Amino acid sequence: MILAMKTRAARQVLLAGSILHLSFALQAQVVINEVDMDQVGTDNAEFLEIKNVGTSPFPLQYLQVVLINGNAGGAVEYLTIQNPAWPPLAPNDYFVICANEGLTLNCDHVAIPATNLIQNGSPDAIALRSNVDGTVWDMLSYGGAVPGYTEGSGTTAEDSNVDDGVSLSRWPDGMDTDNNDADFVIGCATPGLPNRLDPVNCVVTTSIDGIDEQPSLILLPMADAGRIGLLIRSGGPEPIEVAVFTTTGSLVASRHFGPTAMANWSISVAEGQLYVIQARRGHQHMVRRVLVP
Template identity: 50%
Template sequence: LYEPNAYRSSDHDPVLVGLNLASYSFDVVINEVDYDQPGTDNAEFIELKNVSNTAVDLSEYTVQLVNGNGNVVYDTIVLPAVTLPAGAYYVLCATNALVTNCDLPDAFASIQNGAPDGIALRQNGILVDALAYEGSIPGLTETSPAPADPDVIGQGLSRYPDGVDTNDNSADFSVHCITPGIANSSQTSTCTVEFAQVCSFSTGIATPVGTTNPIMVNFADLGDPAVDCVHVMYFGYDHPNASTALQTGGYWHIEATPADAGSTTAFTYSLTLPFANPVYPDDKICRWLEGTGPGYGWDCAAGAPGGYTATDLTRSGLHGFSDWAVGDYAGPTAVSIQSLSAQTSTPFIVWSLPLLVLMAGLIWWRIATRKQRES
């Protein structure tokens, strides 16, 4: 059933034939899609990525969903006026509650999974990227079509390496564990994904969220407006940005409502994560800070864990939600170490070179003076 809204224009716009992407810039690409889940397809999403070196205005772009039977557009999503930073991701989904990092909920009713179907990305009406899957579509297939999205929870079609576009759907897209809103994962199987939410919290009470790998959330302050629901997605595989210092095999993505709960510091909570391996005194609960460059990375040192047991550890005094993992001997954040190294090594080079020159000059002067005395 097609239901128009402010970001969807038509369910029957024709697709322009002819595919010549070489003459256009590739600032934004279709980076990941999951259109098929077991049972009801209620966790579908499309991920875009800005692969350029500058921010882009998404209001210039539209996403078209294409029925390969007759090459007909059955839905067009007009993107809002959002500035997407270089290297950032933008996720469109049908059901916000079942897709992490969804930026545009209710973007479409559903994504067809026939053979074939496709997705087109247009900038000011010009086709700049296309994905045809489960068969070729005239004017929409880049060289060869991508494979089918398996009817398996946690798996989808991803560009791998992340963001790489060679204009060949069959080479660029393959089946990987889903990672909506973050870099695509290299993992292709054992894609355990579990969604859970709780919408009843009271301060001072540790509340479990999840079943297989539940976390514990204990709010000291619910904020204003108050947090009412916490959504947790557990991924049973490494975070795409996990370092060797992090425990392998799982991470948690946590969000909260109201919508501004993730950006305000008005609420305070403690987070307890399950930990199957032996706990060591310097283990940390690590938070992934989005972005690139200084100040981004794994925050593993913004306060020691508040407690340990044989199976979990807790970090207190937290004010925001993100991606979380357990750090094994993590110590300070990698970013802090890199920043410290950059700040100390450069000055050392600056002052050490003149010192070496001065020492060489003194040695030469002593030798010259001694020769004069001997003569």
């Protein structure tokens, strides 16, 4: 009996030591890198991007993404997203959780619900938490400060339901100063890719030093009755792929353009509908939404 008790105690000590070692090894290795929770019209293209800023693979199987409602000064968890089948995340790589795979590039995990997945703020918060011992590895408070879920002060940058293709973006990409307001700005929506600030196509709330002054891919949609006209400009040698989707994720049309400085494309569509346009050139991509009268 005494030997059995000692064996159980030794196992408990070993397990506790393993948990502590795991938490220490993974501490501060992943960050919330980008969030788009608010779109024009229905919020059905929401996504959250996680980045591994460490030097070794991060086992996402031990990660919980916790969404917090900060209404009326509270801090109430309203959704937890996790999956033991999530693969390890390589250093400097991204993991994207989305509401609609058809409307979000590079989506790695589709979460439920498909609309209004992430609350819009004033204030709300997101945390990355260990499902082993509850250690919080990163947190973002937006639209104000949520008690217990704010690093420094809550970000004053606000995602927009007026401007398309923008998101709350950590800037510079992956940089964490432990102050939400200093770390996040409004940038281009770039799920699964490095964060980007674009003064032509995206709203910018940062200093002039943070601006890419010569964007190499520009997509300008124009809508008329029953048609979408696209003007595409590119400053690089890679071919361009453009696709048009309905807001439910159905493909309407797609086209492959070779290396070109400028191209035009006109597409027949249904009237009175909102469409999502995605363009990709090499590692660059952008998303635009257009309402057809």
